[in-house]
Amino acid sequence: MAYAAEISRANPTCFLFLIDQSESMKNNIGGGDKPMQKAEAVADAVNRLLSELSIKCAKEDGVRDYFHVGVIGYGASVGPIFDGVLAGRDLVPLSEVAAQPARLEERARSYSHAATAAPPGAGPGRTVKFPTWFSPVAYGDTPMCGAFGRARGVLEAWLAEHPRSFPPIVVNITDGESTDGDAAPYALALQDLTTADGHLLLFNLHLSSDQSEPIIFPVQDRYLPDDFARKLHRMSSVLPDQMRAAANRQGLMLDEAARGFAFNADISAIVQFLDVGTQVLELR
Amino acid sequence: MRFPSASSYMEALQDPASCFSDPELAAGTPVLTALGLPRAMSGNVATVFRVECPTGRNYAVRCFIRSFEDEEQRYTAIAAHLDRLAPTWRVPFELQREGIVVEGRRWPILKMEWSSGQSLTSYLERNLWDSPAIAYLALRFATLAQQLRNAGVAHGDLQHGNILVAPGGDLRLIDYDGMYVPGLDRLASNERGHRNYQHPGRTQQDFGPHLDHFPSWVIYTSLVAVATDPLLWGRLDGGDECLLFRHEDLEAPGTSPAIAALEASGDDSLAALAQLLRSFLARDIGAVPPLSPAKAPQPAITRGDITPVAPEELADKQALYAALRGTAPAAVAAGPEARVAEDAMRAHEQLPPPVAMRFAGPLxxxxxxxxxxxxxxxxxxxxxxxxxxxxxxxxxxxxxxxxxxxxxxxxxxxxLPEVEAAREAEAELGRRRAAAAAAEARVDDLAARRAAVDADEAAARERAARDADELERREAAEVRAVEDDLRKTLTALTAREQASYKAERDALAAALHDLHRDRIVGELARRPLGTASGRGVSDHVLYGLALDGIRTAGDFVDVEVRGNIAVVVAADGREVRVSAIGPREAQSIMAWRRSVEESVAVLLPNKLPPEKERQVREHYGALREALAGEEAPARAAASAAAAEVKARFAPQHDQLAVELKASEAAAVRRRVELDQQLASARKEAAEAQWRVRSFQREAAAYRELTLMRFLRQLTWE
Incomplete structure (x- = not known):
């Protein structure tokens, strides 16, 4: 049975995020209370996810390396985009990620966590510390083929060392078509990578600038609005059981053939997509 | 209902004063990480933060990240039952239904007393070489299992992370989410427990006092095994989300390395426990008996059979353990040059030299x-x-x-007993050497097979590529043949079309020619020879010709003079001899006929009447249309033939691709399998080498005990 490998420190899996840094990522994204650039929304969501993974893998003796994590940007160039101590590294064990964010930003709270309404100007508690590992960038083209190629190189090396692990998960986040050629063959080549537990999982998250209805985890491409959407759909892996179960726990009711693909995602769709797409096995 | 994420709780905990509704927690301070963020510990359903309060008490605040609908009912029943019993393993807790505010909403928390202690795995790793302590822990655990059963309670998820060893050695259980207590009978289980501990037959419907039976045996057996042979912890990669057993061992006990290792250990208790696990796995989960401290096989060390190891031997074993532990299977797969044996040897060489034996007996x-x-x-x-x-x-x-x-x-x-021991040591060394050589041979054999897999795969890929090329070549040839046929057909059609244009022109010309001939013949027939009389042709001649049926210009075509006789060639080819015609008259007649002909020719049309022309053109047009009509079917037939070829070849292409994929997948599986075997073979070889060295030390210690020395000692010393 595929996608059933135990994830442990001896057999970790990895998450590789490919983030579109093209010019158009400057445009605002749908959803949310106030206008926000797509690049910013993505950086926030992925940074928050890194934080979330760090907490979920924290045990009494520290953060366990159940995951190796990488973030590759593609825009003016293609390459890893960690800032700070981790700069230049492709895949980093989670314990190192957890210990070394590039910055601790002081952010205004997006929600009130207060049990009682605090009086205005009441000192502490107005901001929260938010760890970030990389910053939003938006200039250049969309060299998606380059990004897929780079991912393949990075993951081939990783797979040689982890032939029995749960297959790597690659999440590609983009708002437009590839500018360096047809990305489909590169996506296929990437999905061809395999461990004893199954093929690599490639998920595609497409962002909208307008207020179109997000389409999340569709089964068939019939209802997708255009060829570009259909192409991205075809490039996306079918969700393994545990991710589908996680989505269904959130009330999505997915079909068995649902793919890891979202089109016209707004802010909340990004969060939901990343949450479902990183639910591997039950962590303890 | 979607619960807040772990990171949302972490944000909220940055300001305990405003997020907690409990006054004691609100006044407290969360323990922070090096980054200054609240330090979290997570499980499957909850994230826990430690909060230190000014009251001097510390709490574990359990925040739920996954919903389970009936938690209040469960926790109320659990709290009531445990409060009544107050067992020593309990960590007191309080469910606060609206204990924390996250993202503007109130959520439940469990406020638990902070229990200082180490998880089972941490404890084992720190006390691995203290076999009596581990044996004692095993017995304590068996007692705990009995207490649970007597109280009618099942924890539901007994595993290394949920069992704490308190500083005094007491065991505490934490994480009561899946706990069964009497009164919860009608509910189903909300989890299935850690799969490295649970009976493979456990389902959501299994919820009752028997839940802990099987995991208790798994934990007890692991503890007894580690107490008996600490090396097992390294050899079986203990502590990697498990103790000694993994779900693969429990799902397939027949091929389980852990169960095999216990059975081969030479220790009766371990063999018996392994047998018990096997028999439980063959049974239904409900038929697994509870773990009873009185009846379960005891650790050897508490039976008094063995004494704790000597410090020197301990150091030796620790060296081997470090060598075994230093190479996870993945690392071995990555680089076969990581020779475990060498590490073990190096570690071994750092040991002090053996102490030489002396003749000890009364001489x-x-x-x-x-x-x-x-x-x-x-x-x-x-x-x-x-x-x-x-x-x-x-x-x-x-x-x-x-x-x-x-x-x-x-x-x-x-x-002498010492001499007998020396012989025995020498013999044992010989056996160990043989075993080590066999283990090395197995490593070499596996390495060779591993290399063969790569070679086979490369060959298979090459073969597949060749087959694919060949197939493509044959397909291309067939398609080309189809295309050639089509080209020939089309060329023939073109030729016939061009021919039809020529035929059309010829037909038009022929028709015009016929028309002219008919006209001329008609006109000539309307000119009587009599009109030629004015041209010097005598009536007599005319009369004679008339008798022979030549009355008009149309009745003859030529007049030839042969000597004195003129021969008139009639229109029907007859020759009419007219003796009275002289050469001059003959010429006159012909001249007349020519003039008549010329006068007719002037009147001839230079084209066919439209009706006639239309007929001809229509005829050939229809012919060409028929030709054009043949092109489309020919093309259709050709493309159908080409499609047929492609369709015929497609399954073969697919077949090749499927075969290649399958053989690659098989190679991957095989490689992983061999890597696994290789890793364990290397470990075995390392251990065998280590044992050779140990016995060499022992044998060396006896080397002084020679006969000569014995005699010398008897004589002089």
Whole structure:
């Protein structure tokens, strides 16, 4: 049975995020209370996810390396985009990620966590510390083929060392078509990578600038609005059981053939997509 | 309902004063990480933060990240039951239904007393070499299992992370989300427990006092095993989200390395426990008996069979353990050059040299005998020297005494217990060497098979590529043949079309020619010869011609003069001889006929009447249309033929691709399998090498115990 490998420190899996840094990522994204650039929304969501993974893998003796994590940007160039101590590294064990964010930003709270309404100007508690590992960038083209190629190189090396692990998960986040050629063959080549537990999982998250209805985890491409959407759909892996179960726990009711693909995602769709797409096995 | 994420709780905890509704927690401070963020510990359903309060008490605040609908009912029943029993393993808790505000909403928390202690795995790793402590822990755990059962309680998820060893050695259980207590009978289980501990037959419907039976045996067996042989922890990669057993072991006990290792350990308790696990796995989960401290096989160390290991041996074992532990299977797969054996050897060489053995037994009797023999020798020499014995007899007597001493000495020497032990040590060393050589041979064999897999795969890929090329070539040839046929057909059609244009032109010309001929013939027939009389042709001649049926210009075509006779060639080819015509008259007649002809020619049309032309053109047009009509079917037939070829070849292409994929997948599986086997074979080889070294040390210690030394010792020392 595929996608059933135990994830442990001896057999970790990895998450590789490919983030579109093209010019158009400057445009605002749908959803949310106030206008926000797509690049910013993505950086926030992925940074928050890194934080979330760090907490979920924290045990009494520290953060366990159940995951190796990488973030590759593609825009003016293609390459890893960690800032700070981790700069230049492709895949980093989670314990190192957890210990070394590039910055601790002081952010205004997006929600009130207060049990009682605090009086205005009441000192502490107005901001929260938010760890970030990389910053939003938006200039250049969309060299998606380059990004897929780079991912393949990075993951081939990783797979040689982890032939029995749960297959790597690659999440590609983009708002437009590839500018360096047809990305489909590169996506296929990437999905061809395999461990004893199954093929690599490639998920595609497409962002909208307008207020179109997000389409999340569709089964068939019939209802997708255009060829570009259909192409991205075809490039996306079918969700393994545990991710589908996680989505269904959130009330999505997915079909068995649902793919890891979202089109016209707004802010909340990004969060939901990343949450479902990183639910591997039950962590303890 | 979607619960807040772990990171949302972490944000909220940054300001306990405003997020907690409990006043004691609100006044507290969360323990922070090096980054200054609240330090979290997560499980499957909850994230826990430690909060230190000014009251001097510390709490574990359990925040739920996954919903389970009936938690209030469960926790109320659990709290009521545990409060009544107050078991020692309990960590008191309080469910606060609206204990924390996250993202503007109130959520439940569990406020638990902070229990200082180490998880089972941490404890084991820190106390691995303290076998009595681990054995004691095993017995304590068995007692805990009995307490749970007597209380009618099942924890539901007994595993290394949920069992804490408190500083005094007491065991505490945490994480009661899946706990069964009497009164919850009608509910189903909200989890299935850690799969490295649970019976593979456990389902959501299994919820009752029997839940902990199987995991208790798994934990107890692991603890007894580690107490008996700490090396098992390294050999089986213990502590990697498990103790010694993984779900693969429980799902397939027949091929389980852990169960096999226990059975091969040579320890009766371990073998018996392994047998029990096997039999439980063959049963239904409800039929697994509870773990009872009185009946379960005990750790050897508490049976008094063995004593704790000597410090030197301990250091030795620890060195091997470090070597075994230093190479996870993945690392071995990555680089076969990571030779475990060498690490083990290096570690071993740092040990102090063995202490040489001495003859220890009471040698007084032997020594007395030898001394007596010496006395005898002196006596013989003295007697011989005194001449009481001939020198020959004296020498003979000396030889006899010498031989007697040697024979006696040898017999005594051979029977000495230390000498027997030395022989045994030597023999054991021989066996160990053989075992080590066999283990090395197995490593080499596996390595060779591993290399063969790569070679086979490369060959298969090459073969597949060749087959694909060949297939493509054949397909292309067939498609080309189809195209060639089509081209020929089309060329033929073109030729016939061009021919039809020529035929059309010819037909038009022929029709015009016929028309002209008919017109001329008609006109000539309307001109009587009589009109030629004015041209010097006599009536007599005309009359004669008329008699022969030549009356008009149309009735003849030529007049030839042959000597004196003119021959008129009639229109029907007859020759009419007219004797009275002279050459001049003949010429006149012909001249007349020509003039008539010329006058008719002027009146001839230069084209066919439209109706006639239309007929001709329509005829050929229809012909060409028919030709054009043949092109489309020809093309259709050709593309159908090409499609047929492609369709015929497609399954073969697919077949090749499927075969290649399958063989690649098989190679991957095989490689992983071999890597696994190789890793364990390397570990075995390392251990075997280590054992050779140990026995070499032992054998070396006996090396001093030679016969000569024995005799010397008897004689002089």
């Amino acid at each position: 007084t009797l032997s020594r007395t005998a030898v001394r007596a023999a010496l006395g005898l020798v002196v006596l013989i020499v003295v007697i011989t020297a005194a001449g009481a014995l001939s020198p020959a007899l004296g020498v003979l007597a000396l030889l006899l005494v010498g031989a007697g001493v040697l024979a006696l000495g040898n017999q005594v020497y051979t029977a």
